[in-house]
Amino acid sequence: METIKEKLLQLKEKKTLRLLLKSIVILLLFGVVSVILLFSLVYFEVFGKLPNKEELTSIISEEASLIYSSDEVIIGKLFAENRTNVKLSQIPTHLKEALIATEDKRFYSHNGYDGQSYARVFFRSLLLQDASGGGGSTITQQLIKNLYGRQYHGFLSLPINKIKELIIASRIEKVYSKDEILLLYLNSVPFGENVFGVESAANRFFNKSVNELNIEESAVLVGMLKANTYYNPRLHPENAKKRRNTVLQLMNSETYLSNEDTNSLQKLPIVLHYNNLNSNATAGYFTYQVKKKAMELIKTVNETSNSNYNLETDGLKIYTTLNYDMQQIAEKAVKKQLIIKQQQLDKELASNKLKNKWLHKKQFTENDKHKRTMQLFDWDSTKTITGNKIDSLWYYDKMLNAAVLITNPKNGAVISWVGGNNFNTLPFDMVLSHRQIASAFKPFLYATALENGISPCDYFENEEKTYPKYENWKPQNADHSSTPDKKVALWYALIQSMNIPSVNLYFKLEKEWLIDTCKKLQFPEITDDAPSIALGTLDVSLLEATRAYGAFANKGEMKDVYMIQKITDKEGNIIYEEIPQKAEQIFTKESTQTLTTILQQAVEQGTGNSIRNTYNIKSPLAGKTGTAQNYTNAWFMAYTPNIVLGTWVGTSKNDVHFTSGKGSGSSLALPIVANILKEIENNPELNEQYLTPFDIPEEISSKIDCAPYREKGIKGFFNRLFGKKK
Structure with missing residues (x-):
C-alpha cells in the first residue's frame, strides 16, 4: 500500500515538474518572441525614426561660440549647450585610457554593444540585486544617448530606448572609427553645471585646455561621468577624490598605470582652479552687450549671404575691442573705491537718520516685514542675512554703484566697460543708464x-x-x-x-x-x-557722455563706439569684420584744442586738481568733474589723445545719497579714474599706448x-x- 502511495506522489511531482518546465519554456519563448517583436517594432521605426547612415555621417556636435578680448583672452561663451569641441590630437592618452578603463574596457573589441556587459547586468544587477554590478551601456551607446536623448514610451521606455541605442550604436560603428567615436563622445558628454564636452569641463574646473590635463585631473573628470553632481569636485570634494581614486585603480587594473604611480597619484589632493565665465565673469556687462550686437550682425550676415550661422551652436569666434588688462584694472579700481565710500555713506546715513525718511516714502505691507534668510551681493562674497523685504530694499537702495567706460577716441573702440558692481546679482547696466550729467x-x-x-x-x-x-x-x-x-x-x-x-x-x-x-x-x-x-x-548716459568727450580728444571728430572687431567661423574664416567708420565733425580743431587747454588747467588747478595733488598722476590729462544737485550723481570725465575715461558713481534710484562733499565728483568718481591711471602709468606698454601727450x-x-x-x-x-x- 505504501509503495502505491509513493508511486502516485512521484507521478504527481513529475507532472508538476513537467508543468513548471513547460511554463518556463513558454515564458522564455514568450519573452524571446516579445523581445524579437519589440526589437522589430523599434527597428522598423514604429516607436520613432532612427538615424540612417547619411544622417550619422553628418553628426556635428553643437559648440559654444567664444568671445575674445583684443589680447585674445576668452572673456565669454555663448551657447545653447556649453560645449567647445576639440580635435583627436588634443586628447591626452591618459584621458582616453581613464575613460576606457572606467566606462568600457572592451571598447576597441566590440561592435557598439557588449554581450558580456549585458550578461553581467542580467545576473549581477537584476538577479542578484548587486548595485555595484555596473551598467551595460558601451561608450558608443552612451554617445547615442548624449546625441539623441531618450523619449518617453510609458512602461516600455527603458527597453525601447535601450534597443534604439543598440541599433544606432551598431550603425555608427560602421560609419566612424573607434577613435572618432571616442572624440564624439568626449565632445558631447555632460559634466553638470550646464557644461558639455571635456574641453569645457577642463576649462571650468582646472582653467586649462584638455591637452594640458595631467593624469589625476583626467581621472577627476572621468569620475564625474557616473554622477556629475555627486562627484562634482567643487561641490563635493571628498566624493570626487574617492571616485578619482577608483578611476586610477581601474586604470591600474587595465595596466595603464603601475602600482607605484597609482599609489602616489591617489595620495594627491584635488587642486581646482575653478573658472566659471558666467557666474564670476570679468566684463560680464560687456559680454552681454557683445552677445546682443553679435546676434544682430549674424542675422544680417545670414540674410545677405544666404547662410545659416547660429551664434549658440556653431562655435563662432567673436573678437572684441576690449583690453583684458585694462578691464581688470578698471574693475579693481571700482571695487577699491566703492568699499571705502560705502563705509562712509553708511556712517553718514546712520547719523542723519535718512532711513526713516526713506521708510516714510515707501509703502510696505505686513508681508514685507516677515523675516527670512536672504543672500545679498557683497564685494568679497555673497552675504547671507536674516531679514525681511524692507531690509533687502534698504540694503540695495543705499548701495553705491559705479560705471566705467574707456574708449579709443580715434576709432571708437571700447577698451573697458564696467556696467556695475556685479552682472549676475545686479544686471542693470549703469553705462546705459540716463542720469543728470x-x-x-x-x-x-x-x-x-x-x-x-x-x-x-x-x-x-x-x-x-x-x-x-x-x-x-x-x-x-x-x-x-x-x-x-x-x-x-x-x-x-x-x-x-x-x-x-x-x-x-x-x-x-x-x-x-x-x-x-x-x-x-x-x-x-x-x-x-x-x-x-x-x-x-540734462539726463545723459555714460556711453553718450564718453562718446561726446571723444570729440574733444579727437580734434573735434566724434566716432560712435563699437565692441566687435570681427567674427569668424570655427575654421577661422572671417564672416564679419568692422569697417572703419566715418567720423562726424562736431567742433572745429581749433575750438577743441582751446577747450582741451582749458580742461588741462581744470586738472592742474581746478576742480580736478586732486588727481595731481592727492594721487600724484604725472601724465598729460584733460578732465572735468560733475556733481549733481544734492550729491545724487558723481562724474569724472578725462582724456588724452588716445583714450577717454568716463566714470559715474551713485545709488540706483537717487533717493539715498551723500549729504556732504564726500559725494562730489572729485571725491566719489575721480579716485576711480586716478587709480586706473596709476596702474597704466606703472605699465610701460599701456603707458606708451594710451597716455600720449597733447599736440x-x-x-x-x-x-x-x-x-x-x-x-x-x-x-x-x-x-x-x-x-x-x-
Whole structure:
C-alpha cells in the first residue's frame, strides 16, 4: 500500500515538474518572441525614426561660440549647450585610457554593444540585486544617448530606448572609427553645471585646455561621468577624490598605470582652479552687450549671404575691442573705491537718520516685514542675512554703484566697460543708464561758445541774480561765493566749474546753437528752455557722455563706439569684420584744442586738481568733474589723445545719497579714474599706448593767457590801462 502511495506522489511531482518546465519554456519563448517583436517594432521605426547612415555621417556636435578680448583672452561663451569641441590630437592618452578603463574596457573589441556587459547586468544587477554590478551601456551607446536623448514610451521606455541605442550604436560603428567615436563622445558628454564636452569641463574646473590635463585631473573628470553632481569636485570634494581614486585603480587594473604611480597619484589632493565665465565673469556687462550686437550682425550676415550661422551652436569666434588688462584694472579700481565710500555713506546715513525718511516714502505691507534668510551681493562674497523685504530694499537702495567706460577716441573702440558692481546679482547696466550729467555738461556749453566767436578771455558776471521769468530761480556757485565787483574769465569759470558765469554764458548764446550741439552729439532732446540746462540738468548716459568727450580728444571728430572687431567661423574664416567708420565733425580743431587747454588747467588747478595733488598722476590729462544737485550723481570725465575715461558713481534710484562733499565728483568718481591711471602709468606698454601727450600749438594754448578776474568800473578800467599785465 505504501509503495502505491509513493508511486502516485512521484507521478504527481513529475507532472508538476513537467508543468513548471513547460511554463518556463513558454515564458522564455514568450519573452524571446516579445523581445524579437519589440526589437522589430523599434527597428522598423514604429516607436520613432532612427538615424540612417547619411544622417550619422553628418553628426556635428553643437559648440559654444567664444568671445575674445583684443589680447585674445576668452572673456565669454555663448551657447545653447556649453560645449567647445576639440580635435583627436588634443586628447591626452591618459584621458582616453581613464575613460576606457572606467566606462568600457572592451571598447576597441566590440561592435557598439557588449554581450558580456549585458550578461553581467542580467545576473549581477537584476538577479542578484548587486548595485555595484555596473551598467551595460558601451561608450558608443552612451554617445547615442548624449546625441539623441531618450523619449518617453510609458512602461516600455527603458527597453525601447535601450534597443534604439543598440541599433544606432551598431550603425555608427560602421560609419566612424573607434577613435572618432571616442572624440564624439568626449565632445558631447555632460559634466553638470550646464557644461558639455571635456574641453569645457577642463576649462571650468582646472582653467586649462584638455591637452594640458595631467593624469589625476583626467581621472577627476572621468569620475564625474557616473554622477556629475555627486562627484562634482567643487561641490563635493571628498566624493570626487574617492571616485578619482577608483578611476586610477581601474586604470591600474587595465595596466595603464603601475602600482607605484597609482599609489602616489591617489595620495594627491584635488587642486581646482575653478573658472566659471558666467557666474564670476570679468566684463560680464560687456559680454552681454557683445552677445546682443553679435546676434544682430549674424542675422544680417545670414540674410545677405544666404547662410545659416547660429551664434549658440556653431562655435563662432567673436573678437572684441576690449583690453583684458585694462578691464581688470578698471574693475579693481571700482571695487577699491566703492568699499571705502560705502563705509562712509553708511556712517553718514546712520547719523542723519535718512532711513526713516526713506521708510516714510515707501509703502510696505505686513508681508514685507516677515523675516527670512536672504543672500545679498557683497564685494568679497555673497552675504547671507536674516531679514525681511524692507531690509533687502534698504540694503540695495543705499548701495553705491559705479560705471566705467574707456574708449579709443580715434576709432571708437571700447577698451573697458564696467556696467556695475556685479552682472549676475545686479544686471542693470549703469553705462546705459540716463542720469543728470551735472557740470560734466559744461564743456559742451563752453565749446559751443568757442565755436561761435566767444573767446576764453571774455569776461562774465559772477554776481548772484534772481530770474523772475523762471520761477525766481537763483543759481549759486557750488561754494556759494560770488564776486559782485569782478568779472571772471571764461576759461577760469570752466576750470573752477562756476555756475553763475555759466548761466550768463548760456544767455549770451543763441539757444539754437546749444540745441544743435547736443543734437550732433546724439544727446537726448532738450525739450524746454530752462537756463538750468547750462548747469547740466540734462539726463545723459555714460556711453553718450564718453562718446561726446571723444570729440574733444579727437580734434573735434566724434566716432560712435563699437565692441566687435570681427567674427569668424570655427575654421577661422572671417564672416564679419568692422569697417572703419566715418567720423562726424562736431567742433572745429581749433575750438577743441582751446577747450582741451582749458580742461588741462581744470586738472592742474581746478576742480580736478586732486588727481595731481592727492594721487600724484604725472601724465598729460584733460578732465572735468560733475556733481549733481544734492550729491545724487558723481562724474569724472578725462582724456588724452588716445583714450577717454568716463566714470559715474551713485545709488540706483537717487533717493539715498551723500549729504556732504564726500559725494562730489572729485571725491566719489575721480579716485576711480586716478587709480586706473596709476596702474597704466606703472605699465610701460599701456603707458606708451594710451597716455600720449597733447599736440597743441603755442598760439592756441596762449589763448587763455589772461587774468582769471577783472575788476569792474572805473578802477578796473584804469588798472587794465596802466596796470601790470598778469
